[in-house]
Amino acid sequence: MSNNAIPHPNLDLDTRLDLITRGLGRVDDADRQLIKATLQNKQNPSLFWGVAPTGRPHIGYLVPFVKIAELVEAGVEVKVLLADVYAFLVNYKHPRSLVAHRAEYYRFALSAVFEAILGLPVSRIQFHQETAFADTPEFINDTYELLSLTSLAAARSPNDELRNTMMISPLMCPVVQSLDERYMNCDIQLGGLDQVCFSNPGSLLANADSRSSDEKVGYYVYGDEFLPRIGHTKRHAHIYNTMLPGLTGIKMSATNPRSKIDLLDPPELVHQKITEAICDPGMNTEENPILALLKVVLLPISKLRLMSSIGGNTSTSAYAPFIKVGVPDGSLFSVASETGQPRHYASYEAIERDFLDRGLSSSALKDAVAKAMVQLLAPIRASFEANPRWRAVLKLAYPESEKDALASATTDASERFCIPAALREISNERVKLIPFNSTIHAGEFMRIAGQYPEIWTHGPIGSFDSAHSFVSDFIETFVRPRTDMVLYTVIDKTQPTNGVDKEGALVGLIAYISTSPVNLCTEIAFVITLPPFQRTHVTSNSVGLLLNFALNSPDEGGLGFRRVQWMTSSVNHKSIRTAEGMGFTKEGIGKAAHMNEDDLGRDSVMFSMCWDDWFLEGKKEHVNERMGR
Incomplete structure (x- = not known):
């Protein structure tokens, strides 16, 4: 024993x-x-x-x-x-x-x-x-x-x-x-x-x-x-x-500083991250990181601390329940409301009910959670500061070059792509393409895309009702297993940042698929410009950047491919107009097998742009001129 x-x-x-x-x-x-x-x-x-x-x-x-x-x-x-x-x-x-x-x-x-x-x-x-x-x-x-x-x-x-x-x-x-x-x-x-x-x-x-x-x-x-x-x-x-969701509403990741709070984050950074965390009464409660912190961390700890204080095992305020002095018996968590009158809760269910009924505001809840987390993490920081060996081993275990997740050349969704040289930023003065990272980009993309389910009408997958389903059903299931596909996040550098990238706003997605280094060909697909940013320079610049990167010679910083394909539904008129406007050549229509009236399949229009079009027929100049409009 x-x-x-x-x-x-x-x-x-x-x-x-x-x-x-x-x-x-x-x-x-x-x-x-x-x-x-x-x-x-x-x-x-x-x-x-x-x-x-x-x-x-x-x-x-x-x-x-x-x-x-x-x-x-x-x-x-x-x-x-x-x-x-x-x-x-x-x-x-x-x-x-x-x-x-x-x-x-x-x-x-x-x-x-x-x-x-x-x-x-x-x-x-x-x-x-x-x-x-x-x-x-x-x-x-x-x-x-x-x-x-x-x-x-x-x-x-x-x-x-x-x-x-x-x-x-x-x-x-x-x-x-x-x-x-x-x-x-x-x-x-x-x-x-x-x-x-x-x-x-x-x-x-x-x-x-x-x-x-x-x-x-x-x-x-x-x-x-x-x-x-x-x-x-x-x-x-x-x-x-259970697993704790990230502060962005999807999986918490050690490689994404925006999705998590490090055990050694200072109090002001803890407050900032919780203040910026997603917390909406209309979202799925299982994906709400603030409610999750309360349910699986703060309330259970407060309950344990209350039990220990009754048993006489703790006496210091550093390990006190997360409650005000003089609260009703059985209280586990206190929240200061906007009126100045604190609310005291004896269960997580009561907090969730008040929050969903909008009797408890998101800002008041975040403030209470931030203060509780600062109190909880304070002894950990104190232990770190008092331990020279711990401070020394931090530099050995996590070198500075590995700390910046945003600077990583590869991402969760693209690391298997068959051409490592493509796993980097591709940009001009107006638009930037960076390999998609679900922990950084999915939450913001779905915050906007969730309002426009029609963007998935002509695609092979979707729509999605949350960032979680987008990641699990599209990124993890469709994108991540493929070695012939890399998905890029589109950043508009002319727009104010929405928190995802310091240079601009997240405005869409675009991808290479069906890529073959042996046959020197690829296809541009999943061209999704979010509706608020359509009819601007975004689509032409996104497509143009991928055409230049694919077809330009290695001496020009390109891949030296011989063919770029574009395939779309015969009824997706926006996509057809984009392909024609960018100078792709229409090759024909592939007829789908119509199994029954409920499964109509898809007639696909095939376009291409080949190296001779690019260098000999003026298509490179045409594309770059379109990008400058």
């Missing part, structure tokens, strides 16, 4: 079970019953949470640590696994020496996170490192055995990143993560909802075609399938945290 895992006195089994399972994104009934049986048989069950030391930890890491604090209060022996081998395999561009520095940084940062929640000493949890057992003969032998049982489809099944990778090392991640469960030898494993999904992207078994479309896949499913086949028969309970 661990001396560090001591539950509160007088906590009965049901209360301890509630502390372990409440607020989770998912816990299956079978896992709940397994946890209950473990509590009946063991005073101090063990749990581990694994984390790969990759990008700098941000406030998203508060979510698992809120649960870890609850677990410690319930008397669970908590082990944090720094998965440095996994981090090296999945982020193979970085050397192991850099991963080692990041593992050290994570230990400092996560220790401070744990202490900041309740003021408990970090000795109440244990840190383990994957390399401590991953280099042993037993682990290596188990790895070989799992590899001998694992098909490519099974290795790719846990998530989209593995499904689309062209490298071998990420495909070993399911093997390594599954063996972590065996070698940590705990009763429970804590993970995020990203560790399990229901999209059935691949197969674990040879007869995978018979699997239902809603059947689970993911890292844990892979482990449940294969670990028993190498002799690991002990069934661990799995519990899953």
Whole structure:
């Protein structure tokens, strides 16, 4: 029994079970019953949470640590696994020496996170490192055995990143993560909802075609399938945290400073980021980052702090609940309203109800959340300032050249494009094209595009009702897997910035698709100029920039392609006029197979511009003249 895992006195089994399972994104009934049986048989069950030391930890890491604090209060022996081998395999561009520095940084940062929640000493949890057992003969032998049982489809099944990778090392991640469960030898494993999904992207078994479309896949499913086949028969309970959305309304990303708050951000920057965060009563509450912070971080911490203060475990105001003095009993969060009269809430549901009914303004809610976050993060910054080694390892783990995500040459949606030279800015004095980055661009694009669903009428995909669906159903499903496609964000440098790019406003999208370096050809597609910016210079300059880049010779900074194609629906008259106006040559109409009256297909008009048109027939001069209008 661990001396560090001591539950509160007088906590009965049901209360301890509630502390372990409440607020989770998912816990299956079978896992709940397994946890209950473990509590009946063991005073101090063990749990581990694994984390790969990759990008700098941000406030998203508060979510698992809120649960870890609850677990410690319930008397669970908590082990944090720094998965440095996994981090090296999945982020193979970085050397192991850099991963080692990041593992050290994570230990400092996560220790401070744990202490900041309740003021408990970090000795109440244990840190383990994957390399401590991953280099042993037993682990290596188990790895070989799992590899001998694992098909490519099974290795790719846990998530989209593995499904689309062209490298071998990420495909070993399911093997390594599954063996972590065996070698940590705990009763429970804590993970995020990203560790399990229901999209059935691949197969674990040879007869995978018979699997239902809603059947689970993911890292844990892979482990449940294969670990028993190498002799690991002990069934661990799995519990899953929800995931915190980014401040822009989509996934929080360590590489996008606008989407997250770093654990070391100063108070004024925390206030600024929360003030600028999306928070609209009309949006999906699951994508609202301010409500999410309240639901999965601030209210659970306030509840824990209130319970600890009643038990006499904390006495300093640094770890007090997020409430005013003299509030009604049971209050967990206070908000100062515009009238000066504070509102006190005993539950998240009450806050959400007031906000959706517009009795609680977005600005008042943001202000209260910003103050609570500053209070929560203050001990973490203090720990950093007081620790010379932590300050030193920050520079080793995250060199300055890697901090500016906006300057990155590749992006989440375009990094697999077959021509790396195209993954850069293409611009003139009026318009700039930059590779699309979902964490930076999707929120602003959908803020405008959501008002005009007709822009998707003639396309093969859409419309989308949110930034989340745009990213999941278009970027992740259609764009990211392709090596022949790069999607660009269009920035109008003549317009005032709307926060996405310092040089101008986000006004649309454009892409190369069907690109072949062997055949020296590509196609310009997904030409979407948002309606407020149509009938301006935007479309002609966007198309013109891609034509110049594709057809100009390498000596002129181009790709030296021989053909650029344009294909559009025969009833998309705007697209046809654009192609004709830019000087494309019409080649004909491809007739679609009309299967039935509900599936009419699409008759497509084919246009082209070839190198001889460009250099010998004056099309280059014509395009550049159109761009200057």
